[in-house]
Amino acid sequence: MVVLSADLTESTRTLEFSKRYPERFVEAGVAEQNMAGMAAGLAMEGKIPFVSSFAVFSPGRNWDQIRVSICYSNANVKIAGSHTGLTTGGDGATHQALEDIAMTRCLPNMVVLAPCDSVETKKATLAAARHSGPVYIRFARDKTPVVTTEATPFEIGKASVFREGSHATIIACGTMVYLALEAAEALAEAGFSVRVVNNPSIKPLDVDVIVAAAKETGAIVTCEEHQVCGGLGGAVAEAVSTRFPVPMEIVGIGDIFGESGEPQELWRKYGLTVERVAGAVRAVIERKGS
Amino acid sequence: MTISDLEALELEATANMLRRDIIRMLVSAGSGHAGGPLGMAEVFTALYFRVMRHDPENPDWAERDRLVLSNGHICAVRYAAMARSGYFPVDELLTYRKIDSRLQGHPHNLSLPGLENTGGPLGQGLSQAIGRCLAARMDDKRYRVFCAMSDGEHDEGQTWEALMFAGNHKLRNLTTLLDRNNIQIDGHTEDVFPLEPLRAKYEAVKWHVIEIDGHNIRQIVEACEEAKAVYEKPTAIICHTVPGKGVDYMENEPEWHGKAPSAEMGERALEQLRTEGERIRKEIAKLRGL
Incomplete structure (x- = not known):
């Protein structure tokens, strides 16, 4: 597993991974298109790359790279989009992703997950890693009430x-x-x-x-x-x-x-x-x- | 490592054969790109028949050198080089751009073994090549990654994201072959969206640059050897080429960037290429003392 971050390592909480596994962490800089493409290349060599950024930037800014380099190639890349929805708050409309489901669910080969709380988010992340193929996971920024437990079942394709x-x-x-x-x-x-x-x-x-x-x-x-x-x-x-x-x-x-x-x-x-x-x-x- | 006169001529004969394949493919398809593939015939010949470690019988060989084609629209030359080096039957070239073909109008990695990447939207290849380089570095693998690119795709921001990343990370296993043919769809690059000084730009983002005559097989091979010896930087080989090379009415004409010749025009092109092929064969015979 490899994690790529676009200059938002602290905000997206990928910092911990970068400290623990520096050799498998890639700081892409504020360059989301290159980040998505690099992830596709890493996946084609057998890695499981997670690209991490605010959803307005990824998949927002690198949609074409996600469409062609990742989805059409069926590259095993996981796209983690954080700060979705109005709950992003003070940053305003530019940073509130309200279109990310639409732009990812229309892509062939793509799986789209929107977990409901932190417990389910952990399960969704693990399920994404186990799934072979592109996955988009939608994260919220604000604290969200926990409505599931460790025992609540989670499976891709199941409600x-x-x-x-x-x-x-x-x-x-x-x-x-x-x-x-x-x-x-x-x-x-x-x-x-x-x-x-x-x-x-x-x-x-x-x-x-x-x-x-x-x-x-x-x-x-x-x-x-x-x-x-x-x-x-x-x-x-x-x-x-x-x-x-x-x-x-x-x-x-x-x-x-x-x-x-x-x-x-x-x-x-x-x-x-x-x-x-x-x-x-x-x-x-x-x-x-x- | 220099190559003998005889070997250089034999590779020229192969490039001439690829050009004739390209014309036949384009005429048969009734659409496609002529300028770029013809201009890169020597580069793809050098890569497939001399430079790269690869095995057409075993396209997924883990130790193979990787070739990413970023400007996917010139894929006719790659298909021709792959068929002629044994990846698939030469007859299949005539399915290019047709329904149910493995030879898509822009390359799709999952359609054809050995194709390595999906490409078309410009600027996406280099990032994928970088991902493969990063994976090699993580796994301590020795393969080299080549990336064929166009000059026109340097208009894309992603190309510069990728160039800066590769320079910053000193990706010495990365070699690009840049088709500097000075044309793009709307005209000459220096009129449409000037790129010069291109070499200085590359050097500013920490690349080693070699400029060569992209139709000189010996120079291509030697530049690739030099790239292997450069340990602290990625290498860009700027290949100065003539778009449409070998067909008088196509050479240096932007209008032939994205067009296929009619059957009649194609026959004229093939006649010129056959004459050139004859000349090369005679020279080879002379060298062999026949």
Whole structure:
């Protein structure tokens, strides 16, 4: 295993690896395109390179290198994109990756993972290392509530039901899983039984769990800290609309850039709230009956 | 290590054969790039038939020298050199750019054993070559990494990221062969996006530079030998070439960068190349005292 960092060794926490294994650490400098290409070359010689940077830079800035040198070559490279979502906070819109799922999940050969907490992130990282082929892992910057345990199963291509329910299903990934559980709790108090699915494997997608949710609950809301365009919601809609169409709502960022602010303030301003998710669930349940 | 007059002539005959293969491939495909492949015929001849340690029967041989082709659009010359050195049947060259062919219009590593890399979008090859050099360094491997590049791709920022990285890391197992043919699609490089002083730029980023006549087999071989002897730096061999070399109506014409000749024009090209081949054969016979 080799780790490459683009001048963000401290922020991405690859510093520890660089200290412990300096001979297998590559400081690429602020040069993400070269970093991705070098990783492809390392992979072709049998290494398992992890390239690490903010997601706005990698896969943001080196998408063509990821597409051709890594994905088309099916090079065994892992792309770790940190500081995703509005929770990047004060750095503002330039540094808040809200498009990374869209730009990676459209690439053939690529696996896309968005774990929901630190425990699952560790599992996703190990699973990525064991998987043969390109993987993108999406990391959040802010402290995120821990909702899984060591015993929670994690497998590439699998989603899991975190809360049972029959009136509708919320399918969420990353930082939104906790919010989805809160929304389900709030809805329970209002008499609605809502299933919550944690969907860390955006590609390959667990079509079975999603189609089962459509069949058994008849309505789906997706929830992600990412643009509505091309994200988890799109992936779920592709599965639902072709296998078992049911009313759907997609909660995410509405085709707009973020701004500086505290994470919670930004979630409020840009509509990533329990109320918004709960409202979307009520809306799909209503449409289901009409 | 110098090479005998006879060996130089025999390699010239091989380069002439590759040129005729290239013309036939382009005519058969009805599209493709003429200028670059014809201009690099001697360089690819020297690499495949004299300089590189490789085994066409065993394309994944761990100790082989690696050749990364960065400006993938000149792949016709690489395909011709590979077929003529025994990687695949010569007849297969005529499938170039056609459906179901292993010979893609821009090279794809997974399509053809021995191809080493995927390339097309300019500037991506050198980074991959560097990754392979880093892996050799980590594993204490002795293979050398060659990278064929174009002058036009020095417009790309990634090329300079990679050049600076290789210079800073003193990658002595890396040798590039730069096709300095002075043309790109929109015209002459010094009109479109001037690169000079190119040698000084390379030296400023800590490369050893050798400038040669890229059509002189002996100079190519000797430059590669010199590169092997340079221990503290990567080496760039700036190969001054004539794009379209060997076909009078293509030589130095930017319009022939990305075009294939018609059957009739192709026949004219083949006639000129056959005449040149005849001349080389006569010289060889004279040297042998036949």
